[in-house]
Amino acid sequence: MKLGRVIGRVVCATKLPCFDGLKLLLVQPLDEGLAEAGPALVAWDTARAGEGDIVFFESGKEAAQANPNGWYNPGDAAILGVVDAVNAAPPGPKGGRAEAGVVP
Numbered sequence: 001m002k003l004g005r006v007i008g009r010v011v012c013a014t015k016l017p018c019f020d021g022l023k024l025l026l027v028q029p030l031d032e033g034l035a036e037a038g039p040a041l042v043a044w045d046t047a048r049a050g051e052g053d054i055v056f057f058e059s060g061k062e063a064a065q066a067n068p069n070g071w072y073n074p075g076d077a078a079i080l081g082v083v084d085a086v087n088a089a090p091p092g093p094k095g096g097r098a099e100a101g102v103v104p
Contacts (some may be wrong), residue, residue, distance in 0.1 A: 001056045001080065003030040006049050010042050018073035025049060025079060027057060032088045043077035054083040 008026035012019075022044040031037040034054070041059075046066055049055045056079075058066065063078035065071045 001058055003032070003034070003083065003086070004028055004043075004055050004057050004079075005030055005034075006051050006053045006055060006079075007040060008051060016073070018067060018069045019044060019075070020069065022046075022067070022069070025051075027055065027077065027079065030054070032086065034086060041077050043079045044075060045079045047079050047081045049079050049082050054086070055079045056081050056083055 004027040006025050007028045010024035010026055012024065015024075024042055025045050026040050027043045028036055028040045029038045043057050043059075043063070044067065046068065047055065057063070057077055058080055059077045064073050064075050066078040066080060067073050067075055
């Protein structure tokens with residue numbers, strides 16, 4: 001799963017039946033420090049996210065399986081949840097992640 005921030009909505013006059021009833025949102029991918037990490041993408045929303053929310057999303061075939069209208073669809077990104085907080089571990093002594101229970 002990946003982190004992202006909802007930065008807008010996508011409105012379509014016509015869409016495939018497999019996307020009927022699903023809200024399409026514009027998501028800016030984020031890294032663990034909540035900095036932008038790549039270009040924005042469109043994802044359908046299964047978690048009732050809104051603009052400005054930090055979300056976790058999946059892409060690829062896993063995203064297609066989250067579609068409540070059926071897994072066989074051309075979708076490539078799905079919002080699976082709204083994030084309450086992100087607590088990243090501090091960097092370890094060599095710039096990597098600190099191991100659990102080890103104080104640098």
